[in-house]
Amino acid sequence: MAPRKKPPILTLTPEQESEANSKIKRFMEDRFELDLGSFEAAEILELFTREIAPHYYNRAIFDVQTHLKERFESIESDLWALEKN
Numbered sequence: 001m002a003p004r005k006k007p008p009i010l011t012l013t014p015e016q017e018s019e020a021n022s023k024i025k026r027f028m029e030d031r032f033e034l035d036l037g038s039f040e041a042a043e044i045l046e047l048f049t050r051e052i053a054p055h056y057y058n059r060a061i062f063d064v065q066t067h068l069k070e071r072f073e074s075i076e077s078d079l080w081a082l083e084k085n
Helices: 014-032 038-084
Strands: none
Touching: 014 038
16 A cells, blocks of 8 residues: 655645746756656655645744744733833
8 A cells, every 4th residue: 555645735826836847847957957857847846845845834834923922022011011101
């Protein structure tokens, strides 16, 4: 039995997917002189979508949560100072 693939954490529109595939193909050609077909580029994109993108997504969520927590603490401190006066 083949292992089940993880569902992607994000999905792209067909236009975004097509653009990403084109960029992968262009990068592989320019950097490594590899002429990938659409299937190979789509496989690379799927790998990144399932295995790598979640790390960036989770980090972005963590960074936003940290920023919001700091901002709310600052607002709370400002309100407390206003109430004191």
